[in-house]
Amino acid sequence: MPGVPRRPAWTRRVPGVPRRPAWTATLTWKAAVFITLMCCALAALLGALVHVSVTRQTVDASREKALARLEDVTRAYEAGEPLPAFAGVDPVGLPPSLRALATGGSRGTMVADHGGRPTMWAAGPADGRALAVRLDYSLSARTISGLDQAILGSSVLAIAATLLVGSFAVTRVTRRLHLTALVARRIGAGDLDARVGDPRTKDPSRPQDEVATVSGALDTMASALQGKLLAEQRFTADVAHELRTPLTGLSAAAELLPPGRPSELVRDRVRALRALTEDLLEISRLDTGRERVDLDVYALGPLAERVARASGAGARVRVVRDARVETDRRRLERVLGNLLANAHSHGAAPVELTVDGPVVTVRDHGEGFPAYLLEHGPQRFRTESGGKGHGLGLTIARGQAAVIGAELVLANAPDGGAEARLTLPEYVDLTAEDAPDGT
Structure with missing residues (x-):
């Protein structure tokens, strides 16, 4: 339709796409999201490093212990001595991949479930078969699981504490920014006495942050603008008042002129000048903002x-x-x-x-x-x-x-x-x- 302003292309909404809530555009929300993401990334990185390091140490210790038992069992097997209960040739439950490795002539270890419990297996060759020992890995598995839970819990607590402290710090800054914006809107609406009055700008010995610098600049601008506008208002009112007296005499003198075209031109210009003076007086009264209405x-x-x-x-x-x-x-x-x-x-x-x-x-x-x-x-x-x-x-x-x-x-x-x-x-x-x- 003609006469109806069109919304710029970059502000048009895409049909079917819901509008984001207004609070998602606030600095507090963005800072909270940023802090949360950074804390999660840092906690995940540190947790992964600790998990990998502890798991490697635990597995290495269990592997060395299992291989040491395998050495003892191998000597007993070669000497024809009876094997202990935790060892055997081609025992039931031995992982197939570890069995294939042992029958191929190599030694190896593997963690697998045996009887519903995590078990560390160690196997080696024995006359074309697999000689294996098993070691209970439940304690080590519980240690790693407890460590993971501790890492997760401490990460959640650390993120919550960091988010709380960060939100408090950001809220203090945004509160001062909102106050500065409110004062700026009041000045724009005509309240030239509005000031931010940030205490950091009143004491030169105190260090000033960016918000205090903006607040001080706004107060300085408002003071300068108020001074200029008051000077303009006083000038307009003074000029209008000073013109009324000579205009009154000029109007009376114009009425005494003899009839004729020159006299009419003089009277017309005097009336225009008087109307202009009255307009200036009215504007000066409106500028003061103290007009009273008779409703x-x-x-x-x-x-x-x-x-x-x-x-x-x-x-x-x-x-x-x-x-x-x-x-x-x-x-x-x-x-x-x-x-x-x-x-x-x-x-x-x-x-x-x-x-x-x-x-x-x-x-x-x-x-x-x-x-x-x-x-x-x-x-x-x-x-x-x-x-x-x-x-x-x-x-x-x-x-x-x-x-x-x-x-x-x-x-x-x-x-x-x-x-x-x-x-x-x-x-x-x-x-x-x-x-x-x-x-």
């Missing part, structure tokens, strides 16, 4: 019609659905009057004012708002080259809309023309009882 409940349709008639420019008024709003009538009339004046001055006829519930839309059929205004909002003393005005009308409209709790959105209509949409807080009478006819 009351009004029917929006009739109020908008009165403003359109008072503008004297012939705007078309259409009430789709009337609504009752709680607002400051004087400030709302100022906002609507400025929007209509801007549409007539910078747009093209017809200019339409539409009331649809608590939403008032002022639209013209000109070239639309310039790109800089849509991107950055109204800016005082900036208009398109060749345009009329000083860029104060929309600035005042936006400021007064914020004072009365309304939302002003500037956009260009899909089929051409500028469109200003003002959304007001609708009044809901919670004490009124529902009548049968719905009134």
